[in-house]
Amino acid sequence: MVMLLRTAITTAVCLLSLISILFVARLYRRDNPSSSAWVPSFSAKHRQPCPHPLDWLLPPGLTYPIKYARRDIVVKPISDAKRLSVTELPGPLFPDFQSIDPTHPTDLQLDDCKDPLILDVAAPPNASVDASHIIFGISTTLARLDDSIPSLLRWLPNTRAKLLVIAIKDDDVPEGSKDRYHPEDPKAMSDLQDRMNTLGLDVTIVHPLSRHHSFSQRYFSLVRVMYEHRRATTQWISLIDDDTFFLSMPSLLVMLSTFDPQQQFYVGALSEDWWSVTRYGMMGFGGAGVFLSIALAEIVNSKYDECQERSHTSAGDIRLRECISWYTRTKLTNILDLHQIDIHNDLSGIYESGRRTLSLHHWKAGGPDGKGYPLHKMHLVADICGDCFLQRWQFGKDMILTNGFSIATYPGAGVKALDLEKTEETWDHPSKVDGSVNENGVDHSLGPVRPKLELGKDKIQYRLLESARVNDTVRQWYFRAGGRGDHDSVLELAWMKSPKPASEPSPEAFNYTRLRSVAKKGRLMSD
Numbered sequence: 001m002v003m004l005l006r007t008a009i010t011t012a013v014c015l016l017s018l019i020s021i022l023f024v025a026r027l028y029r030r031d032n033p034s035s036s037a038w039v040p041s042f043s044a045k046h047r048q049p050c051p052h053p054l055d056w057l058l059p060p061g062l063t064y065p066i067k068y069a070r071r072d073i074v075v076k077p078i079s080d081a082k083r084l085s086v087t088e089l090p091g092p093l094f095p096d097f098q099s100i101d102p103t104h105p106t107d108l109q110l111d112d113c114k115d116p117l118i119l120d121v122a123a124p125p126n127a128s129v130d131a132s133h134i135i136f137g138i139s140t141t142l143a144r145l146d147d148s149i150p151s152l153l154r155w156l157p158n159t160r161a162k163l164l165v166i167a168i169k170d171d172d173v174p175e176g177s178k179d180r181y182h183p184e185d186p187k188a189m190s191d192l193q194d195r196m197n198t199l200g201l202d203v204t205i206v207h208p209l210s211r212h213h214s215f216s217q218r219y220f221s222l223v224r225v226m227y228e229h230r231r232a233t234t235q236w237i238s239l240i241d242d243d244t245f246f247l248s249m250p251s252l253l254v255m256l257s258t259f260d261p262q263q264q265f266y267v268g269a270l271s272e273d274w275w276s277v278t279r280y281g282m283m284g285f286g287g288a289g290v291f292l293s294i295a296l297a298e299i300v301n302s303k304y305d306e307c308q309e310r311s312h313t314s315a316g317d318i319r320l321r322e323c324i325s326w327y328t329r330t331k332l333t334n335i336l337d338l339h340q341i342d343i344h345n346d347l348s349g350i351y352e353s354g355r356r357t358l359s360l361h362h363w364k365a366g367g368p369d370g371k372g373y374p375l376h377k378m379h380l381v382a383d384i385c386g387d388c389f390l391q392r393w394q395f396g397k398d399m400i401l402t403n404g405f406s407i408a409t410y411p412g413a414g415v416k417a418l419d420l421e422k423t424e425e426t427w428d429h430p431s432k433v434d435g436s437v438n439e440n441g442v443d444h445s446l447g448p449v450r451p452k453l454e455l456g457k458d459k460i461q462y463r464l465l466e467s468a469r470v471n472d473t474v475r476q477w478y479f480r481a482g483g484r485g486d487h488d489s490v491l492e493l494a495w496m497k498s499p500k501p502a503s504e505p506s507p508e509a510f511n512y513t514r515l516r517s518v519a520k521k522g523r524l525m526s527d
Helices: 002-031 142-147 186-198 215-228 249-256 274-280 294-302 304-310 316-327 375-385 512-521
Strands: 066-078 087-089 098-100 117-122 134-140 162-167 202-206 236-239 266-268 290-293 332-334 392-395 399-402 406-409 460-470 473-480 489-497 524-526
Touching (some): 134 215, 142 162, 236 294, 304 316, 375 460, 375 489
Parallel strands (some): 066 489, 134 162, 162 202
Antiparallel strands (some): 236 290, 473 489
């Protein structure tokens, strides 16, 4: 009897202790709502078995075996969250690497996983985006326009913005050809326009105003075409290239809202390359995106014939700058967040800078491998976390995630040895301008800069290989080629939205098996 009584008392004490712990934890959660309070334990000794096999997770084209690790990230939108240059979080992002080989079924189960990481991000706007006051204009071939659809679908559809395209002749298509991209074939134009319209793109494709126009004249003629297609609500017309990519339409609208469109405004960006600025002038370089207020567009349109006749330049954006300077006193308003990208080779320093970016250009080619930067795949994570593309998070002392571009570790002294407010000068050095104090050639745009690190020694970089959507989850695979005698490495991140409102999360909402099972049931959709 005494033993039973002691057992009952012991059990009661344990239950009371457990209730007290849960009560204190709940109070702590309410008083400490930041994501860092919910970062799970990062002890290297902690090992959690993974609930699902890997037979469906990895992108094709890899050489096995590979070194592999993964982590799920649950996004928690916060209305007042701030996007910092870099957000520091304790502990590592991933568990240790594991060697896997899909050709051996026994290797398809991970031995170690971490709980999902909860990240605070800025809450996206509740209302749908209304950009009906903007008309964008492009002069390009039908083939290049078709190739640009995946990138246009990342920022333009269902915004009510208008896109006008002047279809120009492709020099690679012979005269009289029945090629489906021939601009003189009205069916080719209408078919492409209809297909883009069904995708939510408000597009109108037109012929050049003159068959005899040069490249620069066709570009300049976009002003007349867009002005003649203006609506009562039109406040801005924008000249862009077929490889201009806007990262966030809401952010672009915020920028334009600071200007009165009934006044004369010429908004754009100088080239990042000071040599180009000194050669071509203080103008908006076209690939970054050039915006004319409707008041300025009216004047340029009224002087259209004179400007076409008077200018003899071979560049359309120069012709536009000349016309504005001849007939108005309007000067360029330079927006540093718009990027022409007139520098070459490895652009990691720009993408990893942590700076807010409105536009990117020249991404279809270049890069260290010459294959360009697949922005439509890199940007896919924005479907989950909004304005988080290229946002930086630091994990522990030596790892930085640049969302959608890279994961980098810094051996030795780690991140503390870096000045993260400076841009790493990874690109080829621009041409020198004699007598200029702009020593790096980019101080006016990308500066201040810091020296390039040696890859494989001072910096270990995993670049985004592929990104795909599985229902409501975006999966990213970051890749690094193995050196001599070493296997290739893949780091996977799976981004998903919080199943519960951020104001009142519940413990079961972050159940690892539940979150993983949602993704497991989905069908892999590559974008």
